[in-house]
Amino acid sequence: MLEVFERVLEGVFGLPVEFPFSRNTNNISYGLKILWTTYIIHYNPEIFQDPTSFAIQAYTYLSFGRGPRLCAGHQLAKASTCSLAFHCDMFYNWSFVYPDETVSMVTLPFLSLGMPIKISPRGS
Numbered sequence: 001m002l003e004v005f006e007r008v009l010e011g012v013f014g015l016p017v018e019f020p021f022s023r024n025t026n027n028i029s030y031g032l033k034i035l036w037t038t039y040i041i042h043y044n045p046e047i048f049q050d051p052t053s054f055a056i057q058a059y060t061y062l063s064f065g066r067g068p069r070l071c072a073g074h075q076l077a078k079a080s081t082c083s084l085a086f087h088c089d090m091f092y093n094w095s096f097v098y099p100d101e102t103v104s105m106v107t108l109p110f111l112s113l114g115m116p117i118k119i120s121p122r123g124s
Helices: 004-012 037-042 074-091
Strands: 021-023 024-027 093-098 103-105 108-109 117-121
Touching: 074 093
Parallel strands: none
Antiparallel strands: 021 024, 093 117, 103 108
């Protein structure tokens, strides 16, 4: 595991990383695309015995991500975004400009053209 960590540090600090290298049976080559989601880790019974229950033990809980206490305005931002989405959905028609747009992988899946949309007032 230390070798993988060292490679990550080399990448973070801009040092040249030597490829390919192997860890166990995994060959890691230049340009390899990896999709990692927290859901896959959090709901893996090999890591968490009962992944659907919340069983906190004193001083052992480390929230996944930054949690709802990250920002004092988190709830306001959430409510504002919800209100905006509701009004946009109720009063406008939405359609994809490119309905057959493809998904590209960089570190996370992205739509290749950014998913442009056309919005028009309802009833027109």
